[in-house]
Amino acid sequence: MPHADSALVPETITTKAEFWAHTYSQLDMLLDGDQRNWVTNLSNASSLIYNSLLAFPTYFGTGQGAVNWCGFYLDSQLFPQPSTRRGQNGSNGHHAPNSRLLLGPFNGRPACQYINTAPGKARGVCADAFLKKRTVVVSDVESYPGHIACDGETQSEIVCPLMLHSDDSDRVLGVLDLDCLAMAGFDEEDKAGLEKITQLLVKACDW
Numbered sequence: 001m002p003h004a005d006s007a008l009v010p011e012t013i014t015t016k017a018e019f020w021a022h023t024y025s026q027l028d029m030l031l032d033g034d035q036r037n038w039v040t041n042l043s044n045a046s047s048l049i050y051n052s053l054l055a056f057p058t059y060f061g062t063g064q065g066a067v068n069w070c071g072f073y074l075d076s077q078l079f080p081q082p083s084t085r086r087g088q089n090g091s092n093g094h095h096a097p098n099s100r101l102l103l104g105p106f107n108g109r110p111a112c113q114y115i116n117t118a119p120g121k122a123r124g125v126c127a128d129a130f131l132k133k134r135t136v137v138v139s140d141v142e143s144y145p146g147h148i149a150c151d152g153e154t155q156s157e158i159v160c161p162l163m164l165h166s167d168d169s170d171r172v173l174g175v176l177d178l179d180c181l182a183m184a185g186f187d188e189e190d191k192a193g194l195e196k197i198t199q200l201l202v203k204a205c206d207w
Contacts (some may be wrong), residue, residue: 003044006030007051014058020193023052027197031204038074038205043105045201046071049178050107065182068151071106072162073115073126074174078207101126101174108179111150124148126175129159133172135191139184154179158186160194162202173207 006026013019030044050070053060060067076098099118103111117127123146129136138157141147157180162173176198180186 003030007048007055009052009055013056016059016187016189016193019052019056019059020189020196023049024193024196024200026052028200031200036204036206038207039105041201041205042072045197046105046107049197053178060180060185063181065180065185067178067180067185068154069106069108069111069177069179071108071111072104072174072176073101073130074104074162075117075130075172076100076102076114078173101130104174109151112148115148125157125159126177129161129175130172133161133163133170135160135195137186137188137191139186151179153181155183156180156185158190158194160191160198162198164202164207173202176201 006029009019009022013022027045027048030048031041035041050067053067053070059065079102099116099122101115101117103113115124115126116122117130122128122131125136125138125141125144125147127146136157136159138144138147141149141154141157144157158178160176162175164171164173176194178186178190178194
């Protein structure tokens with residue numbers, strides 16, 4: 001099967017539970033193999049989820065109910081920090097790790113390049129999901145304290161953390177963020193489906 005066909009949604013799928021189970025199985029097939037690079041896998045995941053949602057008009061695919069953004073923000077501490085020349089700003093050649101999320105693979109309009117997660121400065125749905133280590137579902141983004149409006153047409157949002165579980169502790173690698181043009185576009189069924197997808201992605205990548 002061509003990779004692009006994985007985003008097709010059969011007409012027999014009519015409920016959200018069926019949709020998320022189908023999307024999970026399609027992503028599982030895309031991730032099957034020895035490709036464990038997070039850039040590649042998150043890129044395919046954001047495209048698959050976004051295009052599958054648009055192909056599911058019962059809830060998400062058309063008009064004012066459409067999902068208008070799907071993508072990832074990743075902990076900046078996953079990446080090597082840039083250095084500066086010795087002596088600039090009194091540094092010894094290295095920046096301290098930044099407390100922020102960096103824009104990762106996504107589908108939709110251009111978005112904020114980073115989101116601050118530093119104590120006292122963090123704001124927005126993505127920062128809250130990252131810091132609280134739990135999924136945040138927002139029915140009305142205009143009423144959410146500190147909401148960051150990357151796209152003024154967005155009315156509701158869901159953000160799921162990418163949790164890396166270990167024997168010692170749980171680490172949040174970043175978040176999966178979806179925006180919708182409708183009020184109350186996401187519910188508990190979407191939360192359950194997306195959390196399973198984030199678990200699959202974390203296990204499928206080398207971090």
